[in-house]
Amino acid sequence: MVNDNHPFDLIAYVILPDHFHWLIKMPENNPNFSKVMLSFKWNFTLNYKKLHKIPTSLKLWQRGYWDHVIRNDKDLQTHLDYIHWNPLKHGFADDPEKWLSSSFKDWKTKGVYDEGWGSGREPDSITNLDFE
Numbered sequence: 744m745v746n747d748n749h750p751f752d753l754i755a756y757v758i759l760p761d762h763f764h765w766l767i768k769m770p771e772n773n774p775n776f777s778k779v780m781l782s783f784k785w786n787f788t789l790n791y792k793k794l795h796k797i798p799t800s801l802k803l804w805q806r807g808y809w810d811h812v813i814r815n816d817k818d819l820q821t822h823l824d825y826i827h828w829n830p831l832k833h834g835f836a837d838d839p840e841k842w843l844s845s846s847f848k849d850w851k852t853k854g855v856y857d858e859g860w861g862s863g864r865e866p867d868s869i870t871n872l873d874f875e
Contacts, residue, residue, distance in 0.1 A: 745782045749775070755822070757829050758844040762805045764826040766813075780808050823850060824868045828861045838862040 750773065755766040769776050784804050792801055813819050827850065830842035839847045839861045850856055860866070 745779060745786060749773075749779045749782055751776070751779050753846075755826050755846045755850065756844075757826050757842065757846070759830060759833060759835060761803070764829055766819075766822055766826060776810065820855075821868050821872070823855065824861075824866050825872055827856070828866060828869060831861060832865070 750770055752768040753765060754768055755764075757764050767776060767779065769779075788801060788803050791797075791803060811822070813822060827839045827845060827847040830836040830845065831839060836842040839845065839856075840851070847856065851860070
């Protein structure tokens with residue numbers, strides 16, 4: 744639904760109980776990602792409220808969002824690592840492969856991640872990063 748009105752390509756993602764991380768690619772002729780984020784949060788919340796018959800206001804997501812332009816392959820890898828390790832950072836999983844609301848398995852299948860990546864400790868590539 745969001746993509747119909749505001750086209751984008753979803754490159755990587757993780758969805759957690761109170762926030763999500765997306766790596767998206769916007770079309771060059773319409774790079775307004777603010778509309779994508781607003782539309783996703785709005786539509787998801789409305790659908791959730793309808794599904795659970797919630798008539799009152801409801802806060803599902805953190806306010807606002809953080810944006811960043813990927814500059815090179817190293818920057819891309821850093822952001823992929825941060826996204827895929829995020830469930831472990833917040834204590835929701837002990838292995839990125841166990842968190843199903845994530846693109847980790849897709850990227851592992853592509854050969855980006857080795858067996859056991861991220862399950863022992865925070866990857867060096869993201870130490871001291873905080874994109875929350």
